[in-house]
Amino acid sequence: MPRWEPGARERMQAAALELFEHGGYARTTVEDIADRSGVTTRTFFRHFSDKREVLFGGAGDFEQRFVDGLGEAPDAPPWEAVCAAVHAVGDSFAGRHEHARRRHRVIAASPELRERELVKLASVAAAVTAALRARGVADVPALLAGQLVVAVFWTAFQQWVEDGSHRGLPELLEEALTAVGSLVAGVSGRVP
Amino acid sequence: MPRWEPGARERMQAAALELFEHGGYARTTVEDIADRSGVTTRTFFRHFSDKREVLFGGAGDFEQRFVDGLGEAPDAPPWEAVCAAVHAVGDSFAGRHEHARRRHRVIAASPELRERELVKLASVAAAVTAALRARGVADVPALLAGQLVVAVFWTAFQQWVEDGSHRGLPELLEEALTAVGSLVAGVSGRVP
Numbered sequence: 132m133p134r135w136e137p138g139a140r141e142r143m144q145a146a147a148l149e150l151f152e153h154g155g156y157a158r159t160t161v162e163d164i165a166d167r168s169g170v171t172t173r174t175f176f177r178h179f180s181d182k183r184e185v186l187f188g189g190a191g192d193f194e195q196r197f198v199d200g201l202g203e204a205p206d207a208p209p210w211e212a213v214c215a216a217v218h219a220v221g222d223s224f225a226g227r228h229e230h231a232r233r234r235h236r237v238i239a240a241s242p243e244l245r246e247r248e249l250v251k252l253a254s255v256a257a258a259v260t261a262a263l264r265a266r267g268v269a270d271v272p273a274l275l276a277g278q279l280v281v282a283v284f285w286t287a288f289q290q291w292v293e294d295g296s297h298r299g300l301p302e303l304l305e306e307a308l309t310a311v312g313s314l315v316a317g318v319s320g321r322v323p
Numbered sequence: 324m325p326r327w328e329p330g331a332r333e334r335m336q337a338a339a340l341e342l343f344e345h346g347g348y349a350r351t352t353v354e355d356i357a358d359r360s361g362v363t364t365r366t367f368f369r370h371f372s373d374k375r376e377v378l379f380g381g382a383g384d385f386e387q388r389f390v391d392g393l394g395e396a397p398d399a400p401p402w403e404a405v406c407a408a409v410h411a412v413g414d415s416f417a418g419r420h421e422h423a424r425r426r427h428r429v430i431a432a433s434p435e436l437r438e439r440e441l442v443k444l445a446s447v448a449a450a451v452t453a454a455l456r457a458r459g460v461a462d463v464p465a466l467l468a469g470q471l472v473v474a475v476f477w478t479a480f481q482q483w484v485e486d487g488s489h490r491g492l493p494e495l496l497e498e499a500l501t502a503v504g505s506l507v508a509g510v511s512g513r514v515p
Contacts, residue, residue: 208509249441271478271502278474279506286466310463314402314471315507 140178140188142168147185148230151237156182156244183247186234190251196220197255197280198262209268209276214308216259217284221304228291228300235292256281283307332370332380334360339377340422343429348374348436375439378426382443386450388412389472393454401460401468406500408451409476413496420483420492427484448473475499 146167150159161182165172179185200216207215224231238244260277264270287303338359342351353374357364371377392408399407416423430436452469456462479495 210506210509246438246442249445250438253441271482271499272506274478274481275474275499275503275506278470278478279503282467282470282474286463286470289466290463307463307467311467311471312507314464314467315504317400317402 139168139170139174143170143175143178144185144188147182148233148237151186152233156237156241183244186238186244187247187251190254193220193251194255194258196223197259201259201262201266205266209263209272212263213259213276213280213283217280217304217308218301220284221287221300224291224300231288232292235289252281252285255284279311283311331360331362331366335362335367335370336377336380339374340425340429343378344425348429348433375436378430378436379439379443382446385412385443386447388415389447389451390454393451393458397458401455401464404455405451405468405472405475409472409496409500410493412476413479413492416483416492423480424484427481444473444477447476471503475503 143164147159147164150163150167154163159182161172161175164182164185165175168175175185179188197216197220200219201212203219204212204215238248256277258277259280260273263273263276268276283304284307287300287307290303291298291300335356339351339356342355342359346355351374353364353367356374356377357367360367367377371380389408389412392411393404395411396404396407430440448469450469451472452465455465455468460468475496476499479492479499482495483490483492
């Protein structure tokens with residue numbers, strides 16, 4: 132078996148998602164995933180440190196997209212840069228709605244996976260904070276903006292993957308960004 | 324040994340904090356904590372589900388204080404109610420600065436404890452969201468306000484426990500609340 136197998140990583144990710152959906156995350160083993168993908172468990176562990184990571188292999192890319200999005204508006208005030216980054220990351224999910232829904236359902240069903248998701252989001256917030264500090268934003272607004280990015284993205288993303296309304300992620304993100312402004316400006320936000 | 328031991332819970336919490344500080348969280352066992360507190364491990368497990376929980380036994384109270392804080396401003400718009408709740412919770416930390424600092428240092432040194440802290444904060448956000456929905460706030464602003472409460476509180480709290488400046492928590496909370504408003508209003512936030 133060659134050390135480099137074209138498509139092995141993607142095959143393992145697809146196989147894991149199917150197995151987690153049908154047999155449950157807790158009952159699926161690394162052996163099951165390797166068998167279904169036609170690889171050895173040794174190959175699995177060359178790509179992923181454990182079973183949980185097979186669902187979070189893209190976490191580094193996800194975080195980097197936020198940082199890159201901020202970089203595209205280098206001279207904008209922090210909130211404007213944050214809005215640009217949120218939209219850039221949202222655009223990168225185009226065509227991935229069904230996959231995002233399936234992955235979300237698996238994560239929502241497992242406390243262990245929900246914890247890993249929280250760690251991932253905290254890491255995104257910290258990366259955004261560091262990027263804003265690097266462009267001269269003071270500590271408190273940089274810390275808050277990092278956490279706000281995550282709050283906005285997560286609120287819209289959850290609606291996108293849970294909602295039956297078929298609204299697009301860009302529209303939901305814009306709504307969440309506007310809602311933060313209205314909330315802080317003291318608009319009541321009551322159900323009309 | 325009586326089933327109910329006055330002060331046993333507090334003794335175990337104090338002993339655990341000292342042991343975690345001096346020997347490290349990972350190397351301290353439940354037996355060590357029980358020995359130092361003069362109780363059996365069985366008593367330990369009547370109070371705490373595991374070693375980690377000895378540091379998070381107050382998490383339910385912490386969350387409830389946010390919900391109670393919101394309840395004290397029943398007719399206020401959501402952001403005003405959130406500000407009131409943040410201040411009410413901040414006031415409840417009066418006289419606990421040294422304990423908060425020590426606890427924070429132990430948590431910051433352990434990835435496992437940092438994860439538990441994230442879970443606690445996510446639970447506070449969800450409780451605030453639920454309380455706001457119950458008073459008629461729509462989903463998106465309720466979700467965002469829940470996460471904003473946590474972002475503001477956490478930003479100020481971290482400064483309070485890390486900072487050498489000896490500023491009070493109420494002042495740091497007010498600064499963080501104001502900074503959210505300035506951030507979203509587009510004020511640059513650059514270091515002067």
